Amino acid sequence: LADEEGARDPEAEEAMEFLNELYEEEFDEAVFELVSEADEFYQDRFESEYGDPLVQKMQAARMLEQHFAPLVAEAEMFLDTMAQELGQHNPSSLDEAAIESLIDRYEPQNNLSPSFEDFLGGLKNKLKGAINKAASLAKQGIKLAGQLGLKPILEKLKQLIKPLVKRVVQYGINKLPPALRPVADQFAKRFLNQEFEEETTSSEEATPDVSGIQREFDGQIANLLFTREAVEQELAIAEYVKEAQKPIAHDLLSELDRARAQFVKQLGELREGEDPTPLVQNFIPAILPALKLGISLAGRSRIVIFLAKYLAKLIIKFIGPQFYYLEIPEARPQVVPVAGGAPKPRRIRQVHIRFNFPCDLIQVNLFLSETVAQTIAVKLRQKASIGTVMPHLSAIYEPRLKKIMTEKHHSHMKTIHGKVPPKGSRGRILSRLPQTVREWFIKNMIEWLGKNLTTYLQQKSPDFITATENPADGVTLKIVFTNPPGLSHLRKILRGESVNIQEIQAKGGMPDANIQVIPGFNRG
C-alpha cells in the first residue's frame, strides 16, 4: 500500500494482509445459511400481500432476533470462556498450536442446529486468527492489543456478536443496512488514512453479496487489534452497535411491498368486466423506482400508460377479472411436519452446482419448493404441453445459475479440481475465468438444462409425479452432465495453463445428461 507520495506503509499492509487471512469463504457460507433461515422465516411467516410491509418487517425482525438468541448466547458464552482461559496468558507467550488447541477444546453448552454450529465453527476460526495476530502484535509491542492483553480484546469482541447477528436478520428481511459496504474501506479511512478502491459490490444493489457481513465483522476485529488508542476502539464499536440498533424504516423494498399489497387488494375487488387499467396505472409508478428502469421523467408517463394497458390485457387474459381468492391473510406456515421428528422449516427453491473435473462432470441440483413441485405435477397430470411447464423451472435455474457463476451465490457452487484447495473450492474460484468464458458457460448450461429437462419431463413425467406425492418438502432434480463441452478447457484455465478462448466458444454439442428426481431437498 502506498500513500499519496507513493511511500509504502508496512502497518497498513500488515492490516490488509490480516484482513485477507481472516476472511474465510466457509464463514460466508455459514452466514449465508443463517441469512437463508431468516429470509425463509420472513417470507413464509410474514411477507404477504396483506398488511403493512414495514410492520411485518418490524415484527419479523423481533421474532428473528428471538430465533437467533440461542446462537448469540452461545457465541457470547464461548467468548466469555475464552476470555477467562486466554486472559490468564501473556499474549506474547502464546504459540499458534496452543491457541488452536485451546479454542478447539471448547464445546457448545447447548445442542445447536447445524447452521448455528457452522456459524460458531466459523467464529472459532476467526478467533484463532485474531488471537494469533494479537500474539504477534504483542511480540512487536507496538499496538494497543499487545499492551492491554487478550481479555479486554475478547470482551470487546463479545460486544460485536449481537450486531453481527442483527445484520443477518436485516439481510434476511431485505432490509440491508446502508452502511454495509466493504469494511476495508472504512477501516483504512479511519485508522490508516488510506483510500481504498471500491469493491465490486455496490451498496445500492438490491441483493448485495452476503460476504459484506463477514467483511464488516472482520474490519471490526482488525480495528480491535490494530488501533492505537482505546478511544478509537470504543468509537468504532459504538458505531457498529448503533448501526445495528437503528429501527427499520420505510425503504424502497417496503414501498414496493406496500404498492403490491394495495394492487392485489384492489384487483381482488374488481367486478366482472371492470377495467383494471386504472389500478395498473397506479401500481406501475410505485414499482418503477424499485425496478430501476432509469426512465427520465419526460418518458415516464408514456411508459406508465403503455405498460398499464399491456398489463391490464395480460391480467384479464390469464387470470380473469374475478378473483376468488388471491392470498391467504394468515401468516403462511413456517414448518413442515416430519414423521417421528421435530418439524422442519420450509425450504425455498435453490440451485447447487458442482464442477467435478477429475470425473468430467457438472452436476446441477435444482430444488423445487413444494408449491412449485405441485404446480408442475398438476400440469403433468393434465398432460399439459411441456412448454407450459418449463417456465416454472427456467424461472428458478436461469437467474440462480447466473448468480452462482457471477459469484453472488458462490456458496452454492463447489469445484473439485487438483489445483483448487478445498478452502477455495466455492464459487469465487470462477473469478479466475475470463468474463467471456463465464458467459459462455452460463449460456450453454442454461441451454443444456432447458433441453434435457424438457426431454426428461416428456419421457419421465410419472417419476416426477410420484416424487411429488412423497410427503417430503419439495423435490430435487439432480442433473449430471457427463463430458460437457468446454470443461477440459476450464480445467486448464484453473491449472493456470493458457487456453485459446475462441476454441472454447467454438465448442458446441449437447453433453450426455442423467436426470434423477429425489423427494425433498438434496444437494449431494
Added chain:
Amino acid sequence: MRISKSFQGSIVVEDTDALRLHLARQVSHWAMAASRLGDLEDLAAASVWEGLEKYTGIVLRQNLSTAVERLQRQAATLQGQLNAARTRDEIDRVQRQLLGFRQHYLQTETLQDFYADALNTRTSPRLAALLRACDVLARRSMSQLLDRLGKTTPPVLTYIDKGLGASILKAGLRLWDGRTESLTAAIKITRHNLYRPTALIHEAGHQVAQFIGWSDELAALLDRELSMVSPQVAGMWASWSSEIAADTFAFAHTGYAAVSGLHTVIDGGEAIAFRYIPGDPHPIGYLRLLLGIEMCRLFFGRGPWDNLERAWRQEMDLARAGSGVRELLQQSLPLLPRIAELTLVAPMRAFRGDSLAMLIDPRRVSPEALAKLEQQGGAALYTSHHWVWTEPLRLLALTGYSAATQSDRALVVLQQQRDWMLRLGETLQVA
C-alpha cells in the same frame, strides 16, 4: 384501632373496628384470589398453551389477562377504599362494594373456566393438531368473505365436546363478567363430527353474519318476499334467518358435504324432524335439510342429493306430522327453491351489494370441480402441505362428498380426512 378497657378489665375491640377487621380479612382473601387468577399456567398446562397456533394463543392470553387485570384493579381500589374508611358509613360502603367484587370475581372465574375447559380438551399432541386444523378451517372460511368486505377475521379456538351439534361463542360478544369483549371465536365441535367438521363452517357463518348484519337483512328479505304466500309462513322463515344464513355459508364453502353433515345431525326420527318450537331460531329439521338440497340443485343440477331427498321424504312421512306443523310444512315446500335463491343469489347490503354466491362461489365445490381438484392433486392432495394449506376448505368439501357418496370407501375417506387434518394442524407454528 381504638381499644378500651371493659369494666371487667379485659380488652375489647370497638364495633367499628371489629367490622373493619373482618372486612379487611375478606378483602384480602378476595384480592388474593383475584391475584391467583392471573397465572394462566394454572388455567391450562404449558403444553396445552403450546398446542395453540401462536397468534390464537397470544390473543387468548391477552383476552384473559385483560379480564383478570380488570378484576385485580378493582381489588386494589377496594383495598384503597378500605384503608381510607374511617366511619361506619364508609365501612358499610366498602362492605357493599365487596359484595359487588365477589360477584365480579365469580363472573371472571366463570369466564376463565370456560376457556380452561375449552383449552384442556387438547389432551394430546394429536388432538391438539386436529383442533388446530379446525381452527384454520373455520378462520379461513370467514376470512375469504370478510377480507373482501374489509373486515378483520378473529382468531378461532375450537374445542371438542359431547353432543350432537356444534356451537359458537362469538368474538365481539361481552363475556360473563359483562365487561370483557371476546376476542376469539370459540367453536365447539362434537366428537362424532371431528373428522367431518362441516359444522365448523356453519358456526363460522354465525360469526360472519353477526359481523356484517347479514341475518337481520336476510330476515327482512324473507319476510318481504314470502309474505305474499302467507304472513305466518314468512314470519316463521324470517325468524330462522340466522340459522339459514349459517347453513348457506356452510353450503357455499363445502357444498353437498355440508348438507350431508346436516342430515347426520338432524336425522333423529320424526319427532325431531317435525319439531317446531316458536321462537327457536332453528328451522324445522324436515325443511332445513330440503332447503340444503335445493341449494345443491340450484348450483349443481341433479346429483346424489336427489336420492337423499327421496330417502328423507320416505323416512319422514309428512302425514305423521302434527296438523298445525303439517300445514306450515306444506305451505313451505313449494317456497324452497325461491328461498335458496334468496339466500344465495340475492344482492345484499351486508355484502356491499353483491350476493353471497358472488363472493364465495359454490361452483368451486360442485362435484365436477371437486373431481377436477382430485385429478389435479392426485395422491399428493392429502399429503402435500402445499395442498392442505392452500385448499383445506375444498378438501373438506371433497372428503365430505366422498364420504356421503361412497359408503363402501368410508374407512379410506375417513383416514384421508384424518391424515390431511393432522398435517394441516402440524403445519402451523405453535405457540
